[in-house]
Amino acid sequence: MRGTLRIGILTNVLVRGALPRVLGTFRARHPGVQLHLSPSATGSAGLGADLAAGRIDVAFLGAEPTEAVADRACLIASEFVAVLPADHPLAASRTVPLARLAEEDFVDSPAGFGQRSVFDAALAARGLARRTIVEVGDVAQIPEFVAAGLGVAAMPRYLVPDAPRGAGFALRPLDERIEWRLLIAVRPGASRAARVFVDAVAAEVAAASVLPGDSARTGIGARGRRR
Numbered sequence: 001m002r003g004t005l006r007i008g009i010l011t012n013v014l015v016r017g018a019l020p021r022v023l024g025t026f027r028a029r030h031p032g033v034q035l036h037l038s039p040s041a042t043g044s045a046g047l048g049a050d051l052a053a054g055r056i057d058v059a060f061l062g063a064e065p066t067e068a069v070a071d072r073a074c075l076i077a078s079e080f081v082a083v084l085p086a087d088h089p090l091a092a093s094r095t096v097p098l099a100r101l102a103e104e105d106f107v108d109s110p111a112g113f114g115q116r117s118v119f120d121a122a123l124a125a126r127g128l129a130r131r132t133i134v135e136v137g138d139v140a141q142i143p144e145f146v147a148a149g150l151g152v153a154a155m156p157r158y159l160v161p162d163a164p165r166g167a168g169f170a171l172r173p174l175d176e177r178i179e180w181r182l183l184i185a186v187r188p189g190a191s192r193a194a195r196v197f198v199d200a201v202a203a204e205v206a207a208a209s210v211l212p213g214d215s216a217r218t219g220i221g222a223r224g225r226r227r
Contacts, residue, residue, distance in 0.1 A: 003033055003054050005018070006036045007040060007060075009038070009060055025200065030193065044060065052069065057191065060184055071183035079180075080119060081173055083154065098176045102130045104142065105150075108132045108141070119180075139155075139159055159180075
């Protein structure tokens with residue numbers, strides 16, 4: 001295979017190293033394919049638009065695309081958890097009521113990022129709304145802002161690290177299940193290289209360990225069929 005494969009990536013997603021490993025293996029096996037990776041300032045919304053416009057060939061998405069794609073697959077399904085300052089009253093709860101959490105000030109990703117879109121939609125479906133007062137472009141830093149007392153957060157368990165002693169934040173299950181999914185999608189008319197890459201990522205993620213409450217899913221077949 002030869003050519004260029006343009007891949008849209010999400011900041012701090014596939015945090016367990018799956019993406020670097022599969023990129024390295026893909027490059028070694030297919031040296032004739034030049035890889036070009038880029039994020040979007042507007043997260044999944046921007047990557048979906050880039051994919052539909054043909055500016056990229058493959059995209060990792062944290063929310064269902066609104067634009068047409070050739071095919072997509074779920075790599076990881078993860079449940080949202082509450083991220084709370086360690087001294088917050090709700091941190092002593094076994095589970096956190098979603099309606100009570102929505103009353104707090106939130107730290108979250110900017111609008112357009114997948115996890116925020118999914119959580120906002122889940123709240124709206126339940127007749128709830130929230131105030132997001134701090135927007136953090138780096139998902140991995142959200143717990144640090146929570147620990148500093150700037151607000152609470154709701155994050156997919158897959159994206160938030162464990163809270164070691166002294167971390168300043170605590171993780172608690174919500175009383176209602178809200179699921180976030182990490183997707184991988186290809187543009188219409190994608191090359192064989194794009195589909196080979198998608199299957200390689202799916203295989204790597206499926207082989208990796210997942211956190212309790214998370215699940216790894218299968219990928220897209222070489223001819224676009226779900227496996």
